[in-house]
Amino acid sequence: KQEVTQIPAALSVPEGENLVLNCSFTDSAIYNLQWFRQDPGKGLTSLLLIQSSQREQTSGRLNASLDKSSGRSTLYIAASQPGDSATYLCAVRREGGSYIPTFGRGTSLIVHP
Amino acid sequence: SQTIHQWPATLVQPVGSPLSLECTVEGTSNPNLYWYRQAAGRGLQLLFYSVGIGQISSEVPQNLSASRPQDRQFILSSKKLLLSDSGFYLCAWSVRGYRSINTGELFFGEGSRLTVL
Numbered sequence: 001k002q003e004v005t006q007i008p009a010a011l012s013v014p015e016g017e018n019l020v021l022n023c024s025f026t027d028s029a030i031y032n033l034q035w036f037r038q039d040p041g042k043g044l045t046s047l048l049l050i051q052s053s054q055r056e057q058t059s060g061r062l063n064a065s066l067d068k069s070s071g072r073s074t075l076y077i078a079a080s081q082p083g084d085s086a087t088y089l090c091a092v093r094r095e096g097g098s099y100i101p102t103f104g105r106g107t108s109l110i111v112h113p
Numbered sequence: 114s115q116t117i118h119q120w121p122a123t124l125v126q127p128v129g130s131p132l133s134l135e136c137t138v139e140g141t142s143n144p145n146l147y148w149y150r151q152a153a154g155r156g157l158q159l160l161f162y163s164v165g166i167g168q169i170s171s172e173v174p175q176n177l178s179a180s181r182p183q184d185r186q187f188i189l190s191s192k193k194l195l196l197s198d199s200g201f202y203l204c205a206w207s208v209r210g211y212r213s214i215n216t217g218e219l220f221f222g223e224g225s226r227l228t229v230l
Contacts, residue, residue, distance in 0.1 A: 031217055032216065032217045034219060041224070042223060042224065043224045044203065044221040046218060089157070091219065099145050099162060099207070099209075100159060100172075106156070
């Protein structure tokens with residue numbers, strides 16, 4: 001059974017820092033890995049999707065990498081801003097016909113001015 | 114473009130009352146549909162998923178049920194709410210199937226906050 005772990009559970013940093021959020025998974029037979037952002041009281045917004053054949057994806061100040069062999073993905077946030085404050089979740093979808101992604105518990109990020 | 118709508122956004126219901134949350138997807142056809150619950154301080158819990166009209170799979174035993182009366186409509190229901198049903202309910206969709214053009218990306222609605230008193 002796939003297990004997804006996100007470390008750290010919470011993070012508080014000053015504005016301007018470069019951040020790395022971690023996501024690890026136990027079964028490397030994945031179809032894709034997706035990073036989400038969730039603001040308080042809101043739904044999940046898709047940030048980046050990495051297919052199993054890809055190593056990384058970039059969108060603006062965000063860069064997500066994938067290392068299937070070690071069961072890890074990292075979300076890199078450059079030059080953090082207070083508006084980046086949110087909970088970040090990763091989800092892994094298994095290859096071979098499963099429609100069900102497995103979610104991590106998320107990292108709660110606070111960027112203070 | 115595709116959009117997903119959930120309603121109501123907020124609901125306060127007494128214990129023992131019925132529940133109906135509705136989710137619709139626009140701009141796509143034959144989607145996979147999902148209902149998740151997010152309780153305070155806990156992770157996302159998959160409740161139901163559907164790969165087609167009338168095809169519902171339940172992930173956890175509970176007093177909730179789901180129906181898919183139309184291709185892009187997914188409804189979460191209960192006949193009698195419990196206090197433990199309080200939480201944030203999220204509907205999601207993804208493209209069905211494993212075609213090469215299907216990235217498997219998952220998209221969420223804005224959520225429905227349910228408080229059972």
